Amino acid sequence: MNVGLLFLVGLLSLGLLTGGCSLQSNTVANQYPTKPITLIVPFAAGGSVDMMARTIEKVALRHLGQAIVVTNIPGGAATIGWNELAGAKPDGYTIGVIGMSSLLQPLYGETRYHYPTALEPFVQVISIPAIAVVRADQPWKDARDLLDYAQQHPGEIKYGHPGLGTGNHVAGEMVALSSGAHMAQVPFKGEADALAALLGGHIQLMFATPPSIKEHLKSGKVRVVGVATEQRLTDPVFSNVPTFKEQGVDVLLSFWYGFGAPKGIPEAEKSKLIAGLQAMVNDPEFKTNMEKSGMPVEYLGAQEFQQKWITDSGRLAKIVKDTGIAERIANQKK
Amino acid sequence: MDIVDMLLNGFYVSLSLSNLLACTVGVLLGTLVGVLPGIGPIGTIALLLPLSFNMNATASIIMFAGIYYGAMFGGSTTSILLNVPGEAASVITCMDGHAMAKKGRGGAALAVAAIGSFIAGTMGLIGLTFFAPMLADAALIFGPPEYFSIAVLGLIILTRLTGTSMLKSSLMAVVGIMLGTIGLDSLTGISRFSFGIDALQRGIEFSVIAMGLFGVSELLETMIQPTIKQRLQKVRFRELYPNQEEWRRSIAPIFRGGMIGFLAGLLPGPAGIISTFASYAVEKKRSKNPQEFGNGAIEGVAGPESANNAAASATMIPLLSLGLPFSAGSAILLSGFMIHGIVPGPTLINQHADLFWGLIASMYIGNVLLLIINLPLVGIFASLLKTPLNILMPIVLVVTITGAYSINNSFFDLALLIGFGILGFFMKRTGYDPAPLIIGLILGPTLETGLTQSLIIGNGNVWSFFTRPISGIILGIGLFIIIYNLSGWGGSWRKDSGY
Incomplete structure (x- = not known):
């Protein structure tokens, strides 16, 4: 390999890395899409939501006639990516991953855009419930045991979550509120750090999602004391875990993610885009690949997803107010 | 022995044609992205993720891992030859590596870096092979108070790393910590x-700042050099490899660096870069001629370059046996597993024995391949210096800018890169060393998070930092160093009459 070749290879990989900057061409509505579509992922590469985007990247060409190019814009609890998405030209060439926390973030104070109205949901892809996890050598067999203990020993249970105001934190406060128990929250920088602290016995409880807990549950290191869904989970590993509801704790919370776009895309492009996304999400290859990564597809079409968007928007606003999370964050801003 | 049998079986798996090919492709790509400044393994693996759906699970994971640890091999190249770090983890290598290159010992530095990387990488692998689950559990004993204490100790030791004045170094560390507070804080939600x-x-991306302060500032530095000086000293071929004296001095630092890197890799945080700084500090402290550091001490290349490779092997331990990705690099590797429906964690070794041992065996093979690839490259890279710097440096700048952009797809990061490049240029001219700033930027957030979390967990009791045994010992060492330095400082104060 000589120097020239080395740099050629280098430049080629540059081209790959900056890929997606294609030449502008005149867009004619009925020919849409005429160039690759940018998919903004508001998280860093690696991680389950990024994987969802990359899995769709793989089947896009088949259903849309154009490639989808994933662009990771991480940081600011996903708000930087969503700002980019909400501010993008609504021409159907920029779409993004949206999720439950796009409804949560504006509730904590000023975000550049009011996502519930600035973004438009197209299809839901996954919905993962919140679960409460303790180490297996702890005495609490279920949520009732745990909450009784927490009531008798206020502040003694420390629960971990991946950041103030995240869905996991909201789940924790919902559990505390509905049982009247006082538990202290410990914020971590991501689920991995929180899980490490739980496994090491530094915190007693954590709110997580099934995919990250499954292997530890299988190996008997942790116990799941409650799941925040209506019905028990169908996955055999989790099927004997009682829901919070059956234990008299009224907590329902799932983290859902899907695809959306800035508001105001012309009808013709929008219906084509929605049809394309629908076909992609229901593509057997996409479904198998998602299944393999431990995130079975829970598809919702545009109408149902929009309905959920509106219901959850109202519901979450009430929750963050009742649990005092909004107030807590607002106080710190002063 | 059971483990040996399984490892042999792993070699059987990884020596199949497709897996061997995957390993070779992985380490080649890894070397390449390691060499190119700013462009790292994370972006590369992310790009290849969708392609790997069609590959066999074992082969694709072997390839991704190859890119990951391969990048640690290549990172030192531009640090040594051009004073432009190839990866954040090779920042410290610039100090002595480039000084060696200026003296015409660039080839020796590259060779020592490659061989040190090989030895330490393999050391890490041996640890991974025999003690993975045990070590992973042991690392969990470290909780927020321990991380806090480590950050304190790190700041105490590492701030004085490069030997400019105490005042200037501390100032830079404080600036680094301040920069580290920028951004959305997950502890308060604001x-x-x-x-x-x-x-x-x-928040401020530390690899962008490192590239700016060390890389871009060096490019500016070459710009103001007169043209005659723009050629680095020629490397004669027989001087390409280390001489006996250099070997003798490198062996111990390689092994020490390997140990340090291995331990750092077990804990959360950017283990690669932290371990290089720690190794450099240890080598400088142990050296009989500490004044040689910064002027081409081969220990300052051998130790850190070994440390980051051992760290790369060791970060696989929490990832494989607990499913916990403690760094951005291992997070993307985790995705590489997940897309094939394989979830790393305590059940991995039993459920996917072939894959687990195949991967580990492939890493032994990959390390050998990397050595075979990198040693001949030493000559080629060294001849890179024949290119006039006014042609070479603009190309390096373009690559650096591309790499910086690819981290967050952010133009703002480019402004940071250039801004900190200019700042770094003036800092060097005025005798402010940028290394403590990077240390502050990395350890500051750990310090703050650890403090907040520990106080919540310990119900606000500050003494819990001292009563927890590990945390107490670490803080004790820090206190001892401060007292020791203060007494020494008092003595030298009279001698130097200040700065």
Whole structure:
């Protein structure tokens, strides 16, 4: 390999890395899409939501006639990516991953855009419930045991979550509120750090999602004391875990993610885009690949997803107010 | 022995044609992205993720891992030859590696880096092979108070790393810590010092700052050099490899670096870069001629370059046996597993024995391949210096800018890169060393998070930092160093009459 070749290879990989900057061409509505579509992922590469985007990247060409190019814009609890998405030209060439926390973030104070109205949901892809996890050598067999203990020993249970105001934190406060128990929250920088602290016995409880807990549950290191869904989970590993509801704790919370776009895309492009996304999400290859990564597809079409968007928007606003999370964050801003 | 049998079986798996090919492709790509400044393994693996759906699970994971640890091999190349770090983890290698290159010992530095990387990488692998689950559990004993104490000790030791004045180094470390507070804080849910700028909410990306302070500033430095000086000393071929004396001096630092890197890799945080700084500090402290550091001490290349490779092997331990990705690099590797429906964790070794042992065996093979690839490359890279710098440096700048952009797809990061490049240029001219700033930027957030979390967990009791045994010991060492330095400082104060 000589120097020239080395740099050629280098430049080629540059081209790959900056890929997606294609030449502008005149867009004619009925020919849409005429160039690759940018998919903004508001998280860093690696991680389950990024994987969802990359899995769709793989089947896009088949259903849309154009490639989808994933662009990771991480940081600011996903708000930087969503700002980019909400501010993008609504021409159907920029779409993004949206999720439950796009409804949560504006509730904590000023975000550049009011996502519930600035973004438009197209299809839901996954919905993962919140679960409460303790180490297996702890005495609490279920949520009732745990909450009784927490009531008798206020502040003694420390629960971990991946950041103030995240869905996991909201789940924790919902559990505390509905049982009247006082538990202290410990914020971590991501689920991995929180899980490490739980496994090491530094915190007693954590709110997580099934995919990250499954292997530890299988190996008997942790116990799941409650799941925040209506019905028990169908996955055999989790099927004997009682829901919070059956234990008299009224907590329902799932983290859902899907695809959306800035508001105001012309009808013709929008219906084509929605049809394309629908076909992609229901593509057997996409479904198998998602299944393999431990995130079975829970598809919702545009109408149902929009309905959920509106219901959850109202519901979450009430929750963050009742649990005092909004107030807590607002106080710190002063 | 059971493990040996399984490892042999792993070699059987990884020596199949397709897996061997995957390993070779992985380490080649890894070397390449390691060499190119700013472009790292994370972006590369992310790009290849969708392609790997069609590959066999074992082969694709072997390839991704190859890219990951391969990048640690290549990172030192531009650090040594051009004083432009190839990866954040090779920042410290610039100090002595480049000084060696200026003296015409660039080839020796590259060779020592490659061989040290090989030895330490393999050391890490031996640890991974025999003690993975045990070590992973042991690392969990470290909780927030321990991380806090490590950050304190790190700041105490590492701030004085490069030997400019105490005052200037401490100032830079403080600036680094201050920069580390920028952004959306996950502990309070609020945005700090972001002045309404979206990109600042993300916080300051330390690899962008490292590239600016070390890489771009060096490019500016070459710009103002007179043209005659723009040629680095020629490397004669027989001087390409280390001489006996250099070997003798490198062996111990390689093994020490390997140990340090291995331990750092077990804990959360950017283990690669932290371990290189720690190794450099240890080598400098142990050296009989500490004044040689910064002027081409081969120990300052051998130790850190070994440390980051051992760290790369060791970060696989929490990833494989607990499913916990403690760094951005291992997070993307985790995705590489997940897309094939394989979830790393305590059940991995039993459920996917072939894959687990195949992967580990492939890493032994990959390390050998990397050595075979890298040693001949030493000559080629050294001849790179024949290119006039006024042609070479603009190309390096383009690559650096591309790499910086690819981290967050952010133009703001480019402004940071250039801004800190200019700042770094003036810092060097005025005798402010940028290394403590990077240390502050990395350890500051750990310090703060650890403090807050520990106080919540310990019900606000500050003494819990001292009563927990590990944390107490670490803080004790830090206290001892401060007292020791203060007494020494008092003595030298009279001698030097200040700075």
